[in-house]
């Protein structure tokens with residue numbers, strides 16, 4: 631005859647096996663392991679047993695408790711994974727998934743990346759400077775006198791402390807020369823700001839790539855060769871490049887750069903894309919003054935500089951009719967460049 635405890639254990643194990651959900655299993659647990667469950671009841675009964683019987687029954691009781699506890703844990707694990715399997719089994723893997731939204735680079739970022747890659751191949755390093763600038767870096771150091779219209783409050787965003795949002799990236803020419811002696815070969819991509827009347831071709835914030843090359847015996851021929859190569863890489867080998875005399879305070883001589891390319895929509899038009907010129911000696915002297923040395927001796931060093939209008943270049947390259955599209959965050963527009 632099995633001991634009643636063995637009977638109890640077998641009953642409990644059968645009930646556990648029959649429990650088909652968590653709730654049923656929990657009821658079994660309470661019935662046997664709970665404070666007033668069958669196994670606890672046996673614990674109470676121990677006290678009434680004689681000395682000889684007690685250790686035998688105690689051992690049996692312990693084994694029963696362990697067996698039932700383990701069986702309940704195992705059953706709980708089985709029920710849990712059954713439930714998970716059922717949940718997965720109901721998924722129709724042939725249904726289309728939820729597509730994840732994919733971002734893409736802004737067209738201005740794309741053209742900046744392309745332009746930077748071209749200049750890097752020619753050995754230009756990247757330089758930068760702050761968007762919030764001093765008047766000195768933006769104008770005085772660039773040989774731009776106090777009465778120059780660019781300095782007018784109508785044209786420039788001034789801060790209460792006298793600093794301003796840079797009106798061009800040419801500030802980085804000065805910052806670069808302050809930081810290192812010649813030779814210099816850098817480009818500085820970045821934003822510039824003007825209080826322009828906003829229209830299809832004017833925006834209060836736009837983007838430029840500034841270039842500065844200072845070495846011994848640099849000439850206009852170097853400037854022309856470099857920028858011609860750049861324009862042909864960007865717009866195609868058939869691109870024509872024209873340099874027209876102009877005036878900038880910080881260069882002498884100064885040249886405006888125009889391109890024309892059959893590869894473009896407006897293939898028969900000359901389009902102005904950059905300002906450039908040979909660095910004015912006064913700019914070298916301003917750098918020297920700030921450095922406190924004669925590193926940029928205009929008798930020894932010459933250089934060229936240029937400023938490319940990147941929004942303009944992007945509009946030409948991608949045939950975009952209105953500069954305001956760049957900042958409107960309209961996905962129908964942006965997706966065309968994804």
Ligand code: DAH
Nearest residue numbers: 798800905906907935936937
């Ligand atoms: N800073 C000028 C502008 O924003 C562009 C420019 C002209 C930059 C001539 C240059 C330069 O470096 O040499 O209109």
